[in-house]
Amino acid sequence: MNSSTGGLLAMYDGAAKTSAHVPASALVYEEVRNRIISLSLLPETTLVRAELADSFNVSQSPVREAILRLEQDGLVVSYPQSRTVVTKIDVARIREEHFLRVAAECEVVRQLAEAEESAAVVKAKGIVKMQEALVGDIEQIDLFKQLDETFHAALFNGVSQSNLHLQITARSGHLARVRTLDLPRAGKMVSVLEGHKAIIDAIQSGDGNAASAEMRQHLSGTMERLPQIIEENKTLFS
Numbered sequence: 001m002n003s004s005t006g007g008l009l010a011m012y013d014g015a016a017k018t019s020a021h022v023p024a025s026a027l028v029y030e031e032v033r034n035r036i037i038s039l040s041l042l043p044e045t046t047l048v049r050a051e052l053a054d055s056f057n058v059s060q061s062p063v064r065e066a067i068l069r070l071e072q073d074g075l076v077v078s079y080p081q082s083r084t085v086v087t088k089i090d091v092a093r094i095r096e097e098h099f100l101r102v103a104a105e106c107e108v109v110r111q112l113a114e115a116e117e118s119a120a121v122v123k124a125k126g127i128v129k130m131q132e133a134l135v136g137d138i139e140q141i142d143l144f145k146q147l148d149e150t151f152h153a154a155l156f157n158g159v160s161q162s163n164l165h166l167q168i169t170a171r172s173g174h175l176a177r178v179r180t181l182d183l184p185r186a187g188k189m190v191s192v193l194e195g196h197k198a199i200i201d202a203i204q205s206g207d208g209n210a211a212s213a214e215m216r217q218h219l220s221g222t223m224e225r226l227p228q229i230i231e232e233n234k235t236l237f238s
Contacts, residue, residue, distance in 0.1 A: 023062070024056065024058045024059075024062035025061075025062035025063075025065035025066050025069075026066075027056065027062075028052065028056050028058065028062055028063055028065075028066035029065075029066035029069050029070065031056075032047070032052070032066060032070060033070060033073070033075065033173070036070070036075050036076075036086055036173065036177070037173060037176045037177055037180060038142075038180055039177060039180050039181070039236075041086050042086065042236065043086050043087060043088040043089060043235075043236050043237075044085060044086060044088065045085070045086045046083060046084070046085055047067070047076065047084040047085070047086065048083070048084075049063050049064065049067065049084065052066075067084055070084075073170055073171065073173045074087060074090070074093055074171075074173060074174065075087055075173045075174075087238070088236060088237055088238035089174050089177050089178060089236050089237045089238065090174050090237075090238050091226075091230070091237060091238070093174040093175075094174045094175050094178055094223075094226065095223075097171060097172040097173075097174055097175040098175055098219070098223055100168060100171070100172070101168055101172060101175070101219060102215075102216055102219050104156075104161075104164060104168055105152065105155070105156075105215050105219065106212040106215050106216055107212070108155050108156055108158075108159050108161065108215075109155060109199060109202070109203055109208075109211040109212060109214070109215045110208035110209070110211055110212045111159045111208070112155060112158050112159060112203045112211065113202060113203045113204075113205070113206055113207055113208040113210070113211040114206070114208045115159075117204065118158045119158075120154045120155060120157050120158025120159075121155075121158060121200065121203055121204065123154045124151055124154045124155060124158075124196070124200055125200055127147050127150055127151045127154065127196075128151065128193065128196045128197060128200065130147055131144055131147045131148070131151075131189075131192070131193050131196065132193060134147070134189070135189045135190055135193055136189065136190070138184065141183060141184060141189070144183075144189055144192075145179075145180075145183060148192060148196075149169075151196055152165070153165050155199075175222075177236075178222055178226065178229060179222055181229050181232075181233055181236075182221075182222045182225060182229060185225075188221075191221055192218075195214070195217065195218030195221075196218070198214045198217075198218070199211060199214045199215055199218060201214075202214045
């Protein structure tokens with residue numbers, strides 16, 4: 001596949017003008033990153049900087065800044081003559097990103113379990129209730145995924161590590177694309193929801209080891225299915 005930016009970003013035409021309080025480079029970065037993570041922009045798609053600039057009604061300077069951040073995230077690679085290509089999903093990067101996420105999140109829930117109940121846990125419980133209303137509705141999968149990310153962000157915030165969560169998220173683009181492939185699988189939304197409930201229960205029990213174990217189990221599902229996911233989507237992986 002070697003399609004160009006073209007109509008794939010048409011929906012964002014004029015977006016920069018309607019987001020005056022957001023730096024143009026940040027807007028371009030977030031929108032393009034989201035479309036790469038969601039696989040709306042598939043691996044090997046060519047991103048033409050001039051077309052991106054036109055799509056967002058910005059100069060090429062913020063586009064260059066956004067592309068640089070995406071390169072640092074490992075989501076694109078740039079070549080001479082302003083040609084930028086979405087990277088294929090890298091299995092080694094997936095494993096590294098998963099290792100980092102498990103190490104951090106298991107410690108986060110351990111600390112939450114060993115502390116007094118915080119507002120973050122209350123917020124996480126509210127998020128789970130919202131997810132519960134969406135389970136099984138494939139048309140709401142994007143919202144379910146957003147709530148999943150918000151759930152984990154709330155836990156990090158509960159131990160004053162929100163910046164760490166942002167850093168991990170920015171460096172987990174390959175794993176995030178695999179999760180995009182896995183979430184529509186039958187029963188996956190239920191599995192995610194049950195995992196969230198089990199994590200909260202373990203935190204509230206005050207057992208740090210149990211909370212850590214539940215988080216580790218919760219984060220393992222997609223990785224256990226990785227060989228099958230690769231087999232079903234060979235062209236997306238390097």
